[in-house]
Amino acid sequence: MFKRVLVANRGLIQANCVRAIKELGATAIAVYEGDDRDSAGVRNADEAYEIKINDPRIRPYLDLEQIVQLAEDLKVDAVHPGYGFLAQNGKFARELERRGIKLIAPRVEGKFNLSNKHEVKEAAMRAGLPVLKGSEVFSDRERLEPAAKSLNFPLVMKAAHGYGGIGMKVIPDMRRLESAFEHVQATCRKFFMNSPEVFLEQYLSDPRHIEFPVLRDEAGRTTVFPELECPLQRRFQKLVLETPSPFIDRILRTKLQSEIRVLCERLGVFGFASVEFLISDGTAYFLEINGYIQPSHTATTLLTGVDLLKEQIRLLSGEPLNMRRNEFSCDRHVINTYIYAEDPENDFAPSPGQVDRLYLPFGEEVVLQTSISSGAKISPFYDPMIAKLLVRGRDRDEAILKMGIALEEFFVEGLKTNIPLMRGVMKSDAFRDGTLSPEHMKNPEKRNQFIESLKSAKDSEIAALVASLALHSDGETLKRMEVLETDDNAQSVLGAATRWLKPRKPRRPR
Amino acid sequence: MFKRVLVANRGLIQANCVRAIKELGATAIAVYEGDDRDSAGVRNADEAYEIKINDPRIRPYLDLEQIVQLAEDLKVDAVHPGYGFLAQNGKFARELERRGIKLIAPRVEGKFNLSNKHEVKEAAMRAGLPVLKGSEVFSDRERLEPAAKSLNFPLVMKAAHGYGGIGMKVIPDMRRLESAFEHVQATCRKFFMNSPEVFLEQYLSDPRHIEFPVLRDEAGRTTVFPELECPLQRRFQKLVLETPSPFIDRILRTKLQSEIRVLCERLGVFGFASVEFLISDGTAYFLEINGYIQPSHTATTLLTGVDLLKEQIRLLSGEPLNMRRNEFSCDRHVINTYIYAEDPENDFAPSPGQVDRLYLPFGEEVVLQTSISSGAKISPFYDPMIAKLLVRGRDRDEAILKMGIALEEFFVEGLKTNIPLMRGVMKSDAFRDGTLSPEHMKNPEKRNQFIESLKSAKDSEIAALVASLALHSDGETLKRMEVLETDDNAQSVLGAATRWLKPRKPRRPR
Amino acid sequence: MKYSVYCQKKHAVSIDRKMDTGKPFEITVDKSCHDVAIRKVKDDGTIMTLLIDHKVVPIEVERRGDGMPVRVFLKGVPFDVEISKIASTRFKPQVPERDISGEVHANLPGQMVEITVRVGEKVEAGTPLGILDAMKMENEILSPKAGIVKSIEVNQNQILAKGDLILVIE
């Protein structure tokens, strides 16, 4: 095993990496910028180092040079990039390698680099997997129109080295083509992607999105885990995830698993990888391979009892895959919701702020991983994911019911979150039937229906009661309403309200 | 299923019962005394009712009449007693039954009552299970000496209807016999046991303690789950638990499981039961059957994916056992530590108070169930258990390591807890080797060794540093030490200390 | 004291003038009588938790400038409310805006990296109008209602403060 491992990330994945590294007997080293100093990963690390804003345009966690230098100074033998940030950055990998430090990301033999979506897609095509029709890769504006003309709209433009939903743009028609190109290229630069190249691909409006986690050691021993399905996203980021997919039968699962083995062998994948497919009209189209650990690793662990994060680190240190093929079961059903500090009513606008009150769900087969606690401040600079909530049920129906109840128990005051939205989703026929589509999240009215479904007639009475009581108990506001001097009744109310409560300024929750 | 279920308990089991009842589609009704009004179970219940102290000698949760009356007024069709309190109270069961309300506790046909340890022991004996040599049951003082004389010291005296470690007393020699008798009988009265009867039994000083959870439906379908071992207790209450037992081989497990089936059939057990054995010199002595759900139910759920609490309620409502025999696996290892608000350095004296700061462990395969949150007050009136911390590992070694790291992350300020003690236990050879004995907890020196094992030479330097810095940063105290007026050095320190910190009174943490 | 409150439909709320808020009390809404107890208040007196009909309800109340409640959250679920009449007061309710406004404002500070519509273009509710880049996110600006783009008030790549007007749909 490695001796000293630096974790170049923040939030949940930082805390989880620190834990995994410690469990493997190595020294876990965290980095943090000022606002993150109280986070669990920093607290639990064996050593923690502050990283600074050296260039106001670069967030410290993206500051490749600073992190590489720190890794060298601290004599670490490996760096875990988590997900996002530097996880797919080729320069980062090379700079570390030059200093004899391993990046815990899949290494591939030969010329393939998993971070290049288009190269991987071509390899999959040669291995005989169905792929979506698309263009070659290009970065010149002149090639934009010809590439688009050979395909049918709607299209999706993808940065060759994009990740985590970043650098993707749906193009409904020719008019949007140029602005999309500019936008995606700007994103490539902003997120320091390995190149500004893009390609176009046919856009499926309503596919099933599934992915298979894979572990593969240097000797080629491979385990392909049961698939995860992501039935609901917003901005290409997951809202709900379940495993195994309720809509994949055993025959398709087995077929895809064996295709994945072939592909990973061809690519010489080593470490952890996640192989994604879009399923439409019965065909599973190979989409991409993500070479970094995914937030969804927790769902696979809950289903199978295998800690993907720990195995990933172990494998990359050169240890062999140590898994009996039938060791993990998938006769349970796991549902995972991602909780974000954002406002679904307001187009998912991030909602940074302070957590004033926090009630956590708990109980058998309910797993919560969260980076927040009462009083915590949510930074406006990073991904607003604040929690992963998972349940395991004996079947899907039980899991849906459990998730609904766990979400009902989960209460965060001070921030807007998607908890009520997720409660509505769990109650919906569309989720039960598997007919959710991206439209459900994009259209404010459809989105709102999820929340409306939570409101009973009694709730509306209660809300009216609460509004009246809030006013009633607030002498100052009532006074401004000019209570009739002559009315004894109103006067005594005012008196009572002022007596039991200190006068207060009206305030709005954030 | 039931329609309306009242939960007659508090703390973790209350919250867990409320969750389970809601997941089963019934209305969950909680009761609480004033101090518990903010607890998770009350918050999450569909309805919550305050119970009052009607008699200062009776805690509300033990106030049988008040709870029965409430159950009747609220028209519930079942009451879940949780563990402890009224779970084994025969009068409670009868009073409810008279009103057509079911108590969710195992019902047995014929004359047997699971709450009577001695009757169950005799039934086991007749079923051919080895039992420990002991006396008949008695409640007259005259029968005390003859009973003791027919056995060899040390003995243990047991209240026939004791539960949860209450009403048990080890008697090392004849001199302690009378006081033990008085003590146990007083306990019987205090906890409203079904009778003041006691019996004597041979005391094994160093046995293994294992128990098998059992579910059995009205039609006699039975599932016997893998055993749990409790290698460490204090005052007959669990500190650590693991499942499956690392020291039981498959042959013994299978043998005991089939003996349990026979016994449960003979007794006509219906619902959930936990069958306990003491293992000494290779013999498994039947000890007792607990008819109420155990705090350990969470460990079995984590190992097998079967929610015992939910299944218990389902079965008692008359639904059939619905479990494929091979549905649950036991190829993982689960360790569970019980965290108490108590001071191990001070003979485990309860440490009520307020939680000033709370850092929770988290990560893959780490499960925490806790009733506390930052700012919570721990009542001095009830069981001081504040959390159950569980980990699941691929094998026992991994689980021990995980538990050690999870405990290291778990930090509670404001109360004394057994967290450091448990950290020491996880590091100890005795726990690894399975040679822990009750002596390890009883003897203050041995107990202290667990905590001492956590302290490195560097830690002692750091502690000296912290003590000096605390003093250094405290102008007031230093002033009282009469810093020499003539010394510039000391003066400027004082100045600095007073400048950056407001003068403060010395304070002691609780 | 009687309040007329619109929340999904019109409700008549009656709170006893003599209620002692230290104890459980009753509030009548329409024809149902609810048991209410105040469970938790902030230091400034804001009610945080109520026990309503023996159910614990964490609440938040959003008020407009004059202190009138306009929104109630029951365990995080939002309800628009409007108190239209209070018996025994001279309170004159503002005329409520029932229409969805066609003014699209920046809901957080950021850079307007893309505008995907033109003046005169017909849009549906939910049609993407542009992208506001803020935090790690590309925040898609969607049309609040169906209509015609009347004016565009910002340029591509302009930096916006929260609340800046982006465009108007009519």
Add this chain to the structure above:
Amino acid sequence: MKYSVYCQKKHAVSIDRKMDTGKPFEITVDKSCHDVAIRKVKDDGTIMTLLIDHKVVPIEVERRGDGMPVRVFLKGVPFDVEISKIASTRFKPQVPERDISGEVHANLPGQMVEITVRVGEKVEAGTPLGILDAMKMENEILSPKAGIVKSIEVNQNQILAKGDLILVIE
């Protein structure tokens, strides 16, 4: 400023008089130099969290009446400390009680339901002396050291306050 501190063994701690506690600083213990930064303090100035050699350490310090630290908790693990000398002060340390006291006090309020030893009886460290019934628990009182029971100061079933003397071992 130099402190002599006994904690498991004797340590010499040196804190720079000019340290600025708003920034990281260095403290020398014996021959090692430690990087220290104050991370979190309570409103009254009590230090809650330190960063020592880049490791986050939540601390608590227990002081005796005159404010001198006697016990330090590093993430809950207790260390007995004794500051025996402070350079440049007239501080005269109290003579420390190295012996374990034979006085057994009630560590919480409760009823003394059982006394299991008699005056003159020989006991070992850890021998049960009696049972104090408090909360749901029977709290076994164990002998703090080996010796002879010199006196018993309470009667069976007596109600005790916290700190009451139960018996004396000599």
